[in-house]
Amino acid sequence: MFLLCLYYYYMQFILLLAKKKVLQYTIVITICRTIIESIRRTNHMKFLIVDAFTETTFGGNPAGVVILPDGADFPSDEIMVKTAAELRYSETAFIKKLAENEFKIRYFTPAAEVDLCGHATIGSFCALMHLGMVSDNCCCINHTLAGDLNINIKDGFVMMDMASPVEIATIEDETAIRELYSVMGADYDPAKIKLLPKLISTGLPDIMMPLPTQAELNAMEPDMKALSDLSARYEVTGVHAFTLDAEDGITAHTRNFAPLYDIDEEAATGTSNGALTYYFYLNNIVQTKDHCKIIQGEKMERPSVILTEINAEGSECLIKVGGSAVILAEGEINI
DSSP, X not given: OHHHHHHHHHHHHHHHHHHTOHHHHHHHHHHHHHHHHHHHHHHEEEEXXXXXXXXXXXXXXXXXXXXXOTTXXXXXHXXXXXXXXXXXXXXXXXXXXXXXXXXXXXXXXSSOEESOOHHHHXXXXXXXXXXXXXXXXXXXXEEETTEEEEEEEETTEEEEEOOOOEEEEEOOOHHHHHHHHHHTTOOOOTTTOOSOOEEEESSSEEEEEEESOHHHHHHOOOOHHHHHHHHHHHTOSEEEEEEOOOOTTOOEEEEEEEGGGTEXXXXXXXXXXXXXXXXXXXXXXXXXXXXXXXXEOTTTTOOEEEEEEEEEETTEEEEEEXXXXXXXXXXXXXO
């Protein structure tokens, strides 16, 4: 279609030159340029590759970030899934600016759309700051399928509100617990593991799975097909395994698996660590106003630092997740 437009206006240009109608020629060229620019804006989207929850390149969790041109609507879901699959990151964020410091973001894995993604959100607002679309030390609104969430940027550090935490269920049946640990390639010893797995969501539902030591956490080798089936049965994104066996100043070490969404393992997951913070609160490991420092991605050699905080009063509970990010690359997508 683009080439046909160019050909049509090229022929008009030749005809007008032949007739020496300079005024009409000028008008046609103006119209031609306007249409070509409109086509260019519609079909060209800026993209960035951002490493989130890290201060160094090739650390943290990489995400694709796609910025829609001013005034453009989101492409079709098919195009966004294909774009995410082409970029080959666990999640890609598509950003539409609605007003100053107000955005709508949709998140896609290589397989499907998801309601929210923590690391892609951190990466998105670092990308927007890099492009001069938001300023440092400001507050923004992020409209997502999980709700309208506040974003605070201070000194280049992005802190995001999570969706209201929900305790979906506790896995109490020992047979079900043993099945979970077997699928995850881990041993279940109730004498060493005192906490029960729980299904919790702060935007995306995950199974919180405790392990006694870092060694056992790192030794896990899940059966991805069985885990995908188990995730579908429990209607969760995946499993967020953790251990409280941590150094001073570190709350927990974690690993995250979501093969149901074509993510075998992820180096940093904001929503899952937000859910984990709520899990800690429910189990009296942290109290309201506490901050957590969570390490993820070590097994993948992409160490990530995720900071969380919880504020609870009565039935109301607000969890924030934050981190830094660095821009690895940027370019243009032609559709």
